[in-house]
Amino acid sequence: MSPEPILSARGLVKRYGKVTALDHADFDLMPGEILAVIGDNGAGKSTLIKALCGAVQPDAGEIRLDGAPVRFAAPMQAQEAGIATVYQSLALSPALSIVDNMFMGRELRKPGIAGSLFRALDHGRMRAFAREKLSELGLMTIQNIDQTVETLSGGQRQGVAVARAAAFGSKVIILDEPTAALGVKESRRVLELILDVKARGIPIILISHNMPHVFEVADRIHIHRLGRRLCVIDPKSHSMSDAVALMTGAKAPEGAEAA
Numbered sequence: 490m491s492p493e494p495i496l497s498a499r500g501l502v503k504r505y506g507k508v509t510a511l512d513h514a515d516f517d518l519m520p521g522e523i524l525a526v527i528g529d530n531g532a533g534k535s536t537l538i539k540a541l542c543g544a545v546q547p548d549a550g551e552i553r554l555d556g557a558p559v560r561f562a563a564p565m566q567a568q569e570a571g572i573a574t575v576y577q578s579l580a581l582s583p584a585l586s587i588v589d590n591m592f593m594g595r596e597l598r599k600p601g602i603a604g605s606l607f608r609a610l611d612h613g614r615m616r617a618f619a620r621e622k623l624s625e626l627g628l629m630t631i632q633n634i635d636q637t638v639e640t641l642s643g644g645q646r647q648g649v650a651v652a653r654a655a656a657f658g659s660k661v662i663i664l665d666e667p668t669a670a671l672g673v674k675e676s677r678r679v680l681e682l683i684l685d686v687k688a689r690g691i692p693i694i695l696i697s698h699n700m701p702h703v704f705e706v707a708d709r710i711h712i713h714r715l716g717r718r719l720c721v722i723d724p725k726s727h728s729m730s731d732a733v734a735l736m737t738g739a740k741a742p743e744g745a746e747a748a
């Protein structure tokens with residue numbers, strides 16, 4: 490029996506006025522996999538991801554997490570359910586330290602004095618936790634976890650954002666163009682990080698226009714076209730030019746797992 494998807498969607502529709510961004514789109518993320526989502530500009534990839542992480546509410550269709558129907562009114566609800574999204578424009582606070590960024594809104598506190606509502610932040614425990622999570626993902630090239638995020642390179646920032654997503658019990662991590670703004674060396678580290686997160690058993694949705702990166706790390710590739718899933722291909726049995734031809738409509742999906 491094949492395993493059940495951890496996150497799936499059926500028949501998602503999202504209209505913006507006369508534009509149909511999602512036209513009965515389906516989606517399946519299997520446990521432990523890296524699923525790349527690719528498609529031409531305007532194909533509806535961002536809208537699909539936003540629907541999955543609660544940033545837009547679909548007009549129709551159903552989303553299931555661990556087999557149970559879910560409806561997220563806001564990204565915070567999706568995050569609490571275990572769907573962590575790391576956007577290209579990272580939601581990090583540049584002027585705060587790495588530790589503070591990792592804990593934003595989830596700070597650890599010391600036990601309170603009986604009868605007192607005040608509980609001091611437990612900086613020691615937070616720093617130890619941050620150090621442990623960063624080193625688990627091979628990110629300890631970051632020397633000083635008290636340094637502010639604005640002093641980090643683009644790849645290191647991406648690393649902190651991914652470590653934060655992986656640290657807090659996420660069931661699914663969505664990465665939106667994680668290598669788009671990075672140089673060759675930094676991109677390489679982020680790709681290694683993606684494989685490290687997968688090795689820890691957390692499935693990843695990777696939205697990217699970078700075909701070599703997609704083909705390097707993805708287990709399966711969801712091709713999105715004209716607001717819906719066209720097909721899912723295996724990068725081991727398809728070439729990059731096949732994928733581009735499918736994406737642009739130059740080729741029809743045959744031999745692919747039809748959607």
Ligand SMILES: Nc1ncnc2c1ncn2[C@@H]1O[C@H](COP(=O)(O)OP(=O)(O)OP(=O)(O)O)[C@@H](O)[C@H]1O
Pocket residue numbers: 505508509510528529530531532533534535536537
């Ligand atoms: N907030 C919005 N208001 C109006 N139209 C929108 C909005 N968001 C997306 N669209 C439209 O929906 C369609 C799908 O857009 P979407 O951003 O999901 O595509 P995409 O595949 O992510 O594209 P790209 O690769 O260029 O980022 C486009 O025609 C876009 O103009």
